[in-house]
Amino acid sequence: MRPFAYQVPGDAAAAVQTVTADPDAAFLAGGTNLVDHLKLGVATPGLLVDVTALTSDEIADNGAGLRIGAAVRNSDLAADPRVRERYPVLAQALLAGASGQLRNMATTGGNLLQRTRCVYFQDVTTPCNKRSPGSGCSALSVPGQRGGGWTRSHAILGASEHCVATHPSDMAVAMAALDARVHVLGPDGDRVVPVTELYRLPGDHPEDDTVLRHGELITAVDLPASPIAARSLYRKVRDRASYAFALVSVAAAVEVEDGVVRDARIAFGGVAHAPWRARRAEEALRGATAADASYRAAADAELADARAVDGLDGGNGFKIPLLRGTLTAVLRELAVEEA
Secondary structure (H helix, E strand, O other), X not given: OOOOEEEOOOOHHHHHHHHHHOOOEEEEOOOOOHHHHHHHOOOOOOEEEEOOOOOOOOEEEOOOEEEEEOOOEHHHHHHOHHHHHHOHHHHHHHHHHOOHHHHHHOEHHHHHOOOOXXXXXXXXXXXXXXXXXXXXXXXXXXXXXXXXXXXXOOOOEOOEOOEOOOOOOHHHHXXXXXXXXXXXXXXXXXXXXXXXXXXXXXXXXXXXXXXXXXXXEEEEEEEEOOHHHHOEEEEEEOOOOOOOOOOEEEEEEXXXXXXXXXXXXXXXXXXXXXXXXXXXXXXXXXXXEOOHHHHHHHHHHHHHHOOOOOOOOOOOOOHHHHHHHHHHHHHHHHHHHHO
């Protein structure tokens, strides 16, 4: 681990000024992602600026939903009665996301800014365009070997020739389905970014995970009031029941009336470089009969541009039917609850 300096500024504005002025500085909150990367040599900041106590750790009714402070711990957010009642998909996603010990440390802001858990990103001995731009993607092409590497966990949507990694956050998938809005403090003041616009697809610059500029700090997240969100569900499919990231996941909320889907909110995890808002699937569902055939058709509409990647481990083509089946099962369960 590279030696680093450590500072605790007096307030969030001072923290922003400190990090903005130093290109080698980074924010530190719960540290559940960053500390791993420090140990692995993936992240090598010269200065850590501790913001743990500089943003709110409260969940408050704001007259139009809930405002979640960036320092709210994942365990507290999952246990909050208002979240469990009004936004059950979010509580379920948080509980599926990590062990109790990690949830007690991880913060809302930090969870949104997790970096990929791609094996090559975390292995500094291998080429990775996200970690070292221009070095190559070991999942797609291994030096000295014909073809790519291990791709089973990688993206089927929105990937590029430079990166096929997936975003690891379960919480972010639920927030994408809930139309959450992220409050950001930067050197030029405050701004609000819809969570669906916070993340970047890899394109030619997979090293840039989000639209945040260096020095910008997440201070809070707003969940809008949404009657549809009260009937919502998160399902995560993984290799084992704990300590595993999603192969695919679905966050969904639906409104069914007289056997017809009137409205839907859907997001996918484990399949893209960002939490994937499934707007094609939502559009296909509106006005459709609440039945498996409609659910599969909605999945196929969203998966029309899905692309599997071959690899040493058999590739990730299985994710396409797995996601179709998972979405169908989730929507079926929600429609039954509504009836």
